[in-house]
Amino acid sequence: MIKKGNKLYSILYGTCPKCHEESMYSTKNPYIITDTLKVNEHCSNCNTRYRLEPSFFYGSMYVSYGVGIGFAAVAFVISYLVLNASLKTSFFAIIGTLVVFMPIIMRLARNIWINLFMSYDKSLAKK
Template sequence: MSHTLFHILKAECPNCHKGKIFDKQSILTIGFPKMNKQCDHCHTQFNKEPGYFFGAMYVNYMLNVAQGILIYFLIRPFFDGPFDLRMFPIIAGFLILFTFFNIRLSRLLWIYIFKNYAN
């Protein structure tokens, strides 16, 4: 499992772990991800069918909700009560900051979830 997480964070091909999924090397790159159509090494197709990455939107939503909850609990001790409207801009700012990371990570997770489907 730890090897899989390592390969996901390095954005490597789920099949051979040698080719890159994105054009840019780092998962922390700012901007909308430009994906390779296939692995340079084993020629695995990353986009299996039209609309394949619609499911990655749900993974992205899950990541945003989890991060929002985590940020809420991290900043909660700095406010008087459990609900303060000043928390919303802080949480929103962090979620906007994580946007490009989440897009890449959600696509990577989606590819790895279905890596053996319709190779």
């Protein structure tokens, strides 16, 4: 189990990178498409602003490319090497994986991006 205070905790759970107490997103479910990328303005616990500057999360597009490649590689390994599917079937497995996991990939990329610029502060966490 990943504990609070670790960047990986904030990345995987989408919590405030400073206090790890509140979700950054207005809706926890990434599959509510209209709310997938809606980020709260600030943390209600530590008052950390999530948008450090206008268009801050544009940088996460570069991260999402890498995360998407990771998901695609796993889909290929599972379909082609484990299940012995053809290359054509593996290609469709990769496309399907990227479509199904796109909301999660986008959120993970944003979580990684903001955690590159902010660190956990133990004094801000709830006791």
